[in-house]
């Protein structure tokens with residue numbers, strides 16, 4: 001019987017924690033109780049911005065890595081953070097998961113860092129909530145003080161937003177005092193942090209997600225496990241996106257309801273306006289391709305493959321529904 | 328020689344504090360007046376924090392400003408207290424050694440891999456790591472020199488520790 | 500190797516090194532490093548030291564580097580600098596003179612003003628350490644210069660600093676809210692009354708202390724006419740202006756609490772220049788002192804951070820919580836057990852570390868007893884705040900010790916703290932026994 005350390009920067013509550021607990025139980029079940037995890041929550045072992053190095057060095061045998069903290073080391077995985085049109089959490093996770101699992105180039109790149117990819121979560125679709133104003137067209141963004149993250153934030157800046165640096169936990173007070181006009185976020189996070197109390201409008205961008213966060217393992221430790229346990233880890237990792245997709249969809253819907261009850265106006269950004277966001281965001285896709293090429297990863301080909309996978313899973317969802325809805 | 332480098336490092340830390348104070352103030356003023364800002368303020372402030380906190384480490388050691396508990400030791404003979412100071416330095420050398428080894432690996436890793444921070448400017452990760460390695464290494468050298476100095480002071484019959492100004496038995 | 504045993508041995512070893520006058524930061528870091536090494540070396544059963552080098556060094560590096568490499572904590576050197584610069588620009592002297600003149604009839608008036616000042620500062624910053632380091636730099640030297648008892652001058656500010664997390668905003672409440680999925684704004688509201696009661700408790704301690712020993716707080720002896728009072732109040736304008744800038748800026752949406760520190764330092768420098776009380780040389784000297792003082796605070800905090808990661812590896816915390824769970828205690832006994840656990844951990848570990856180690860296991864237990872999580876949050880934060888001023892590792896006390904240097908040794912400060920602790924325990928019992936004290940404001944809003 002083996003017990004491995006798992007380092008997780010987040011708390012043991014919420015959809016991500018539920019999905020991680022599911023993963024741990026699934027691994028135990030598949031190995032007949034032979035392989036277990038001792039999860040250290042809340043960054044007790046290391047913070048999110050030290051995760052890649054910490055897992056590679058064996059501080060924990062496995063851990064959650066968020067790619068945005070490692071734009072160089074997690075370059076390939078960062079494809080899931082790009083502002084391509086990719087708003088469905090489940091579709092995004094399946095596409096990312098398949099890409100990460102099947103590309104030898106990515107596996108080799110990770111192996112060079114002593115890491116093995118196991119499975120993926122996502123933050124789900126990027127939307128934006130505002131106080132005292134509302135974003136109905138991209139022109140409305142000009143001159144607003146916005147808390148923006150990643151390539152999405154950069155694109156808001158390109159449309160004339162003034163980016164304000166602050167964490168998602170400070171956004172409540174920022175919106176409340178007027179330091180911020182708008183804050184980029186995810187529906188479930190708005191609900192969890194009660195930001196609906198300080199928002200007047202919430203614009204559904206249906207644009208993309210920050211999807212590059214997932215479970216990785218120390219390669220030496222992984223290689224040292226018997227083959228059936230390696231198999232169990234990979235199978236559980238594959239199932240993670242289905243389980244997390246189910247949890248996050250429910251959470252997001254509940255959060256939107258909570259916002260409506262609080263009197264927040266829910267705005268759907270028109271398709272034409274979304275097109276403008278996607279187009280402006282292309283700069284950052286090109287930037288990523290150039291970086292990937294420089295790292296020997298054939299960026300354009302990976303991006304094409306990723307887009308094809310998004311279409312594949314969108315079609316699967318449209319034809320068969322989400323896995324948890326299929327009787 | 329050592330004390331001059333120490334002073335220089337302390338002054339560099341002062342410059343880092345001024346820089347991060349100005350950086351934040353200017354970005355607030357720009358936001359409040361022109362509705363604009365300085366990109367990647369957070370990343371730059373974090374890197375400056377490393378300089379501000381780590382570069383004075385050697386000065387802190389030299390000034391014997393590391394905080395200690397004296398409630399038991401001050402009741403011991405003066406000679407024993409001197410040796411306890413040496414023990415404290417020895418434990419410090421032990422505690423800092425793994426930081427130097429890991430700091431070296433991190434500095435090399437970030438330099439070789441070209442790691443950078445996500446942000447509008449894609450600033451490199453190596454400067455903070457190199458500063459950390461430098462500050463801790465210099466503190467280690469300073470402590471080692473201080474410890475050998477203390478040992479020879481004791482050997483020659485002198486005392487390392489100036490007795491405290493207060494009387495330990497006065498109403499505790 | 501049994502992790503819990505290693506953990507308990509480590510607690511003892513830290514105590515031993517501290518008794519031998521080893522600097523606190525070095526004692527924590529070295530024991531944590533050795534303990535981590537031992538755990539990693541025995542990871543696969545057999546002793547394999549060569550396997551432990553890489554994870555051990557990685558763990559100590561990332562935990563110390565990440566602590567320093569922080570945007571939010573930049574407020575600590577900046578607020579410390581504010582204290583030094585305001586002192587040299589005579590801004591603090593003026594406000595203290597006003598407090599002395601106006602509170603001349605109140606026993607220990609200046610110490611009380613300091614504690615009330617800590618309460619006011621708590622409404623600005625979310626961190627107890629930031630609170631203690633700023634107010635310690637501002638208040639303690641002024642109290643010492645007018646002849647206050649050293650223990651009173653240091654302990655009152657160390658205790659007052661603990662209000663930083665109870666009175667909103669508060670980093671600890673945010674972390675508790677994330678771990679328990681409770682409303683952060685409800686937690687903030689719940690902290691207000693217990694925070695004010697704690698403040699009143701501290702004032703009471705000062706009152707009794709000075710009543711019994713009037714020499715501890717020499718009263719103002721000059722002539723006090725209305726004109727004198729008015730002049731003292733008018734001369735205190737720079738401090739009032741700084742306070743207005745901070746509060747107006749944060750609550751008026753001009754800057755964040757972190758940014759407030761930088762804006763205030765800039766404003767204090769400007770005021771000092773305009774009044775011709777500051778030279779460039781003064782500023783440089785202030786900042787040198789700031790750097791040495793902040794570095795020694797961060798060094799201890801880094802040692803404590805490494806120690807928390809090591810304790811996480813040992814599994815001590817879950818073992819303790821599981822033992823309590825298995826005991827199926829009555830509610831009163833459970834609450835007493837929880838208080839003992841947090842006070843014991845608080846002797847050594849920092850508040851955030853204790854929360855991430857214990858809450859994942861503690862909260863399910865609390866839920867089986869059907870207790871209110873908002874109220875329990877206030878109880879936990881109060882316990883953690885007490886931990887900041889208990890020996891042997893009391894971060895707030897070390898912060899004040901960093902200000903006063905070797906003039907007032909640690910154990911003198913702790914002996915002064917003992918009086919504040921006794922009232923703090925009464926306040927804690929009150930918070931535990933009367934949940935309405937915490938829940939009145941959040942449920943009525």
Ligand code: NA
Nearest residue numbers: 621663666668
């Ligand atoms: Na506060």
Ligand code: NA
Nearest residue numbers: 845886889892
């Ligand atoms: Na303590």
